[in-house]
Amino acid sequence: MVNDEQLLNYINGQWQRSTAQESLKVNNPATGELLTRVPLSPAAEVDQAAQTAAAAFDDWRHTPAVERVQYLFKLKNLLEEHFEELSRLITMENGKTLDESRGEMRRAIENVEVACGIPILMQGYNSEDIARGIDEFMIRQPVGVATTIVPFNFPVLVPFWYMPYALATGNTYLVKPSERTPMTMQRIFQLLEEEVGFPSGVVNLVNGGPDTVNAILDHPLIQVISFVGSTVVAKHIYSRAAANGKRVVANGGAKNPLIILPDAEMEMTTRIAADSFFGNAGQRCLAGSLAITVGEAREWFSAALADAARDRVVGYGLDDGVEMGPVITPQSKARIEGLIQQGVDEGGKVVVDGRKASIRGYEQGNFIRPTVLDGIPPEGKIASTELFGPVLGIMHVKSVDDAIAFVNNAKYGNMACLFTNSGAAARKFRYEAQAGNIGINIGVAAPMAFFPFSGWKESFFGVLHGQGRDAVEFFTQSKVVIERWPKEWTRKF
Numbered sequence: 001m002v003n004d005e006q007l008l009n010y011i012n013g014q015w016q017r018s019t020a021q022e023s024l025k026v027n028n029p030a031t032g033e034l035l036t037r038v039p040l041s042p043a044a045e046v047d048q049a050a051q052t053a054a055a056a057f058d059d060w061r062h063t064p065a066v067e068r069v070q071y072l073f074k075l076k077n078l079l080e081e082h083f084e085e086l087s088r089l090i091t092m093e094n095g096k097t098l099d100e101s102r103g104e105m106r107r108a109i110e111n112v113e114v115a116c117g118i119p120i121l122m123q124g125y126n127s128e129d130i131a132r133g134i135d136e137f138m139i140r141q142p143v144g145v146a147t148t149i150v151p152f153n154f155p156v157l158v159p160f161w162y163m164p165y166a167l168a169t170g171n172t173y174l175v176k177p178s179e180r181t182p183m184t185m186q187r188i189f190q191l192l193e194e195e196v197g198f199p200s201g202v203v204n205l206v207n208g209g210p211d212t213v214n215a216i217l218d219h220p221l222i223q224v225i226s227f228v229g230s231t232v233v234a235k236h237i238y239s240r241a242a243a244n245g246k247r248v249v250a251n252g253g254a255k256n257p258l259i260i261l262p263d264a265e266m267e268m269t270t271r272i273a274a275d276s277f278f279g280n281a282g283q284r285c286l287a288g289s290l291a292i293t294v295g296e297a298r299e300w301f302s303a304a305l306a307d308a309a310r311d312r313v314v315g316y317g318l319d320d321g322v323e324m325g326p327v328i329t330p331q332s333k334a335r336i337e338g339l340i341q342q343g344v345d346e347g348g349k350v351v352v353d354g355r356k357a358s359i360r361g362y363e364q365g366n367f368i369r370p371t372v373l374d375g376i377p378p379e380g381k382i383a384s385t386e387l388f389g390p391v392l393g394i395m396h397v398k399s400v401d402d403a404i405a406f407v408n409n410a411k412y413g414n415m416a417c418l419f420t421n422s423g424a425a426a427r428k429f430r431y432e433a434q435a436g437n438i439g440i441n442i443g444v445a446a447p448m449a450f451f452p453f454s455g456w457k458e459s460f461f462g463v464l465h466g467q468g469r470d471a472v473e474f475f476t477q478s479k480v481v482i483e484r485w486p487k488e489w490t491r492k493f
């Protein structure tokens with residue numbers, strides 16, 4: 001496996017031990033077992049990585065796109081060959097079930113596949129004779145040194161929203177994994193080194209925490225910042241990187257509503273909604289966190305979801321039959337339990353209480369069982385705060401308009417979903433709802449790799465998103481060329 005004492009940094013094609021004075025423990029969230037330690041790398045190591053990536057840029061951008069994608073083909077095959085190993089590693093460090101980790105790996109690989117189309121995706125466009133004898137072209141060129149700063153909940157998928165596109169378009173790259181789930185990327189870099197063989201300095205990995213991130217944001221040789229994490233940090237990243245003149249995208253937190261109309265198909269809606277609320281233990285940026293029932297939907301929805309919550313098998317994600325794992329840390333568990341209490345204090349009725357969960361054999365794990373709070377008030381904190389745990393708050397309203405108004409007044413806008421049989425209601429919702437990812441009879445509206453991973457309002461700061469064409473545009477700068485070749489000059493040839 002990975003170095004079991006302390007994770008290493010990968011800079012200029014070499015593994016190196018950080019000189020950091022401080023390191024953090026990485027524990028398996030289900031067993032409590034110490035897995036490794038992660039160094040909080042100092043600014044000097046970010047500087048080293050930035051220098052080496054900058055030095056590698058000239059040669060890498062001159063490497064034809066058709067050659068650059070050969071590395072990505074190798075990467076794709078490598079991820080397939082080590083699919084199970086890497087999926088298990090995600091489960092060990094993050095806690096999600098093995099099937100959920102496999103889903104994450106699959107989505108990461110799909111991004112590599114899409115980026116393999118870069119020779120076409122990166123093409124510009126041209127117009128001949130914009131005036132007599134004058135042609136105009138737009139060509140795309142890489143920007144320079146690009147980085148991704150990663151959250152704990154998708155340790156592989158999030159960097160793969162960006163890394164394959166950054167590299168394919170000719171940028172060199174640095175990733176800063178989450179200090180809570182840094183192991184799988186370390187393993188992927190070991191495999192990259194052994195089997196893909198990017199030229200030295202093209203891909204780099206530096207572990208660390210906030211100080212490491214700030215050193216990235218301030219480094220003059222780093223031009224592009226992609227970030228995914230909580231809104232408070234996203235705002236910091238966006239403003240500091242922009243103040244330093246960098247190209248930046250910052251995805252933030254979420255509080256995703258699922259609206260249930262009375263005509264929704266009960267069995268399917270229950271199954272899909274339960275997966276949205278409790279899948280990945282609610283630690284998904286596209287997790288449903290709030291259900292808004294309209295009219296008579298309240299009569300069946302709360303009871304159906306309460307049954308689904310009670311039925312969910314909670315345990316260690318590597319064990320057979322487990323449907324939901326723990327949350328990431330004891331601190332996170334305490335925070336979520338505190339918010340559940342707040343929901344109760346605000347008037348929510350606990351229909352299923354997942355607090356004080358203890359899983360036999362995993363007493364040290366950070367487990368919360370699925371929790372359902374019914375009748376939460378729209379103005380309460382529980383209706384608007386990101387919980388990032390397996391907790392469903394249910395709110396009841398009278399009309400679709402009331403539900404849409406609530407969605408549109410909320411501060412986040414990552415995802416909003418509607419469950420209905422009515423095409424007219426679906427059309428109205430799709431048109432009016434202020435969120436970047438919309439689901440109609442879908443509980444986790446996660447875009448495929450060839451669509452942008454959108455997000456609105458306080459869930460997203462920037463213009464261009466991760467994945468697909470947006471990512472290609474984000475990692476390239478357009479250059480417009482106007483050429484004059486009058487007829488009288490070209491006539492002699």
Ligand code: NAD
Pocket residue numbers: 149150151152153154158176177178179208209210211213214228229230231233234236251252253254284285386388414453455459
């Ligand atoms: P986080 O914001 O705590 O950390 C994310 C990254 O930022 C980490 O690499 C961390 O080292 C760094 N960081 C933390 N504090 C910092 C600071 N003060 N200064 C500079 N850097 C700092 O997020 P998390 O808890 O790891 O991840 C969960 C959050 O991510 C949730 O809010 C979730 O909604 C969000 N998320 C959003 C999306 C999306 O697409 N919008 C996707 C996944 C996760």
